[in-house]
Amino acid sequence: MDYILAGLKEALQLLLSFDRETYTIIFLSLRISGTAVLLASCLGIPLGALVGLHRFPGRGVITTILNTCFALPTVVVGLFIYLFLSHRGPLGMLGLLYTPGAMIIAQTILATPIIGALSLVAVKSVDPAITKSAISLGATRIQTTLAVLREARVAILAALIVGFGRVITEIGAAMIVGGNIKGTTRVMSTAIALETGKGKFELALALGIILLTIAFLINAGLYYLQRIRE
Amino acid sequence: MNPYAIRTHDLSKEYNGEAILKKINLQLERGRIHAIIGPSGVGKSVLLRLLNLLEEPTSGEIHFDGRALKENDRLELQRRMTLVFQKPVLFNTSVYENVAYGLKVRKENRRSILEKVRKALEVVDLKNYEHKRARNLSGGEKQRVAIAQAMVLEPEILFLDEPTSDLDPRNVAIIEELIKYINEEFKITVVIATHNMFQAKRLAHEATFLFGGRIIESGKAQEIFTKPKDRRVLRFIEGKMIF
Numbered sequence A: 001m002d003y004i005l006a007g008l009k010e011a012l013q014l015l016l017s018f019d020r021e022t023y024t025i026i027f028l029s030l031r032i033s034g035t036a037v038l039l040a041s042c043l044g045i046p047l048g049a050l051v052g053l054h055r056f057p058g059r060g061v062i063t064t065i066l067n068t069c070f071a072l073p074t075v076v077v078g079l080f081i082y083l084f085l086s087h088r089g090p091l092g093m094l095g096l097l098y099t100p101g102a103m104i105i106a107q108t109i110l111a112t113p114i115i116g117a118l119s120l121v122a123v124k125s126v127d128p129a130i131t132k133s134a135i136s137l138g139a140t141r142i143q144t145t146l147a148v149l150r151e152a153r154v155a156i157l158a159a160l161i162v163g164f165g166r167v168i169t170e171i172g173a174a175m176i177v178g179g180n181i182k183g184t185t186r187v188m189s190t191a192i193a194l195e196t197g198k199g200k201f202e203l204a205l206a207l208g209i210i211l212l213t214i215a216f217l218i219n220a221g222l223y224y225l226q227r228i229r230e
Numbered sequence B: 001m002n003p004y005a006i007r008t009h010d011l012s013k014e015y016n017g018e019a020i021l022k023k024i025n026l027q028l029e030r031g032r033i034h035a036i037i038g039p040s041g042v043g044k045s046v047l048l049r050l051l052n053l054l055e056e057p058t059s060g061e062i063h064f065d066g067r068a069l070k071e072n073d074r075l076e077l078q079r080r081m082t083l084v085f086q087k088p089v090l091f092n093t094s095v096y097e098n099v100a101y102g103l104k105v106r107k108e109n110r111r112s113i114l115e116k117v118r119k120a121l122e123v124v125d126l127k128n129y130e131h132k133r134a135r136n137l138s139g140g141e142k143q144r145v146a147i148a149q150a151m152v153l154e155p156e157i158l159f160l161d162e163p164t165s166d167l168d169p170r171n172v173a174i175i176e177e178l179i180k181y182i183n184e185e186f187k188i189t190v191v192i193a194t195h196n197m198f199q200a201k202r203l204a205h206e207a208t209f210l211f212g213g214r215i216i217e218s219g220k221a222q223e224i225f226t227k228p229k230d231r232r233v234l235r236f237i238e239g240k241m242i243f
Helices: A004-017 A020-053 A059-069 A076-087 A099-124 A126-134 A141-151 A151-170 A170-176 A188-198 A201-229 B044-049 B071-078 B096-105 B112-124 B139-151 B169-186 B197-203 B221-226 B231-237
Strands: B004-015 B018-025 B027-028 B033-037 B059-064 B082-084 B159-160 B189-194 B206-211 B213-222
Touching: A020 A059, A020 A099, A020 A141, A020 A151, A020 A188, A020 A201, A059 B231, A076 A170, A099 A151, A099 A170, A126 A141, A126 B082, A141 A151, A141 A201, A151 A188, A151 A201, A151 B059, A170 A188, A170 B112, A188 A201, B004 B044, B018 B044, B018 B213, B027 B189, B033 B044, B033 B059, B033 B169, B033 B197, B044 B082, B044 B159, B044 B189, B082 B139, B096 B139, B112 B139, B139 B159, B159 B221, B169 B197, B189 B197, B197 B221, B206 B221, B206 B231, B213 B221, B213 B231
Parallel strands: B033 B189, B033 B206, B082 B159, B159 B189
Antiparallel strands: B004 B018, B004 B027, B004 B059, B206 B213
16 A cells, blocks of 8 residues: 555656656647547538438448447557558558557547547537528528537537547557657556556556546536536 | 519428428518418418428429529528528527627628627617527517517518417517518518417408418408408308317
C-alpha cells in the first residue's frame, strides 16, 4: 500500500511542478485526439445527417456499417493502418508510420462511426415538423439540414464528447501505429502501459490521474448536456 | 396579374392506397381569406401541405399564377408562401432568431432583418420578447411567434392550419384579429383550415367545405353560410352535424 501512496504523492509532484515530460505527453495526447475528433466530426456529422434525414438506396447498409463500426476493436484498426502505412503497404511512401499523423488517422477511423452513429440518432430524434417548418419558411435542402443539426446540437456535442473519450483512452491502435516514441508519439495511454511495465508508477499514476480527470470532465459534460436537453 | 393565386386541377392524394383527397378543384382568389372547412381527418391539413408544396400529390396539378408547377420553380414558389402549423413549430432558440429564420435563409442583410423582425413582433404584440426562449412561451404566445415568423416574410399566400385549435378564447380573438389585419394591411391571401364554423364565419370571404376527401360546396362565405346548397353543409350550419 505504501508504494501506491508514494506513487500518488510523486505523481502529484510531477503535475504540480509542471514536469516537462509529463506535460509533453498530456499535450500530445490532447493534440492528437483533438485533431482526430475534429476530422471525425467533419466526416461523421454530415454522414449521420445524410443517413438520418434522407432516403436513398443503401441507407440501411450504411446504418448497419456505422453501428457495427461503433465498437471497432482498436487493435484491429491499428493493425490495418499499420499494414497500409508500413513500407510494403500501399501508402508506405507517405512515411507516416510511427508519426502523430498515423495516430490521428487511426483515431479518426475509430471516432468517425461513433460520431456518425450518434449524430444519426440525434437528427432522427428532432421533431420531423422542424424540417417541414424550415422548408415552409423558404429554406433550401442544405439550409433545412443545417436547421435540423442546429436543433440536435446538444446531442451532437455529446457525440463529440463520447468520440473524444473513446480515442484519448485507447491504447491498441496508438501503440501499433505510433510506436510509443518518447516526445513524438508517446501519449497518455501508451505511456501508462510502458511506465507500469517498467515499474515506474509515478508517471503512470500522474497520467492516470489526468486521464481520470478527463474522463470525469467528459462524463460531467455529458450529464450537464443531458440536463440541458431535459 | 392572374386573379387566382392558386388553382388546382383534380388534385388527389393517397396514403398507402387510401384516398385522402379526391379530385380537388379549387380556385383561390388573390387577396381574400379562404376557409377550408371540414371535420377532423377529412384532409384539410393534407390539402394545405400540398398547396404549400411540402408534399407531392398522387395525381392532379397545382397552378400558380395560372401556370402549372415546374420543378425548377419550386424553391422560388415556396418562398412566396408559408404555412403556420396547428401546433406551432419553433426552433429551440430565441424568439428573435425564430422570426428572423426565413429572412436569414433568404440572405437578407442584418439591418433589414432587425427592422422587419422588430416590426413583426410589434404587430403580434410581443415587442419585448426578442431574447426570450421561444419554447418557454405559452401556447398563445408561441402561435403569435409562428405568425410573426410567417408574416415577416411578407408572403403572397399565408396558409394557417387550425391556428387556434389549442388556444383559449382570449388568444383565439387575438389571433383572429391578427389574421384580419395581415389580410387587410398587407393584402396577403390567407388560406385557413378550420373545423370551427364560427371562426370561418368571422374571418372568411370564401369558404370551401371538405367532406370525405371531396369538396362538397365552395363559394362566397356569406352565401354559403346563409343559403347552402348541400344538405350536409346545411346540417353543419344548423349544428346538427358534429364536426
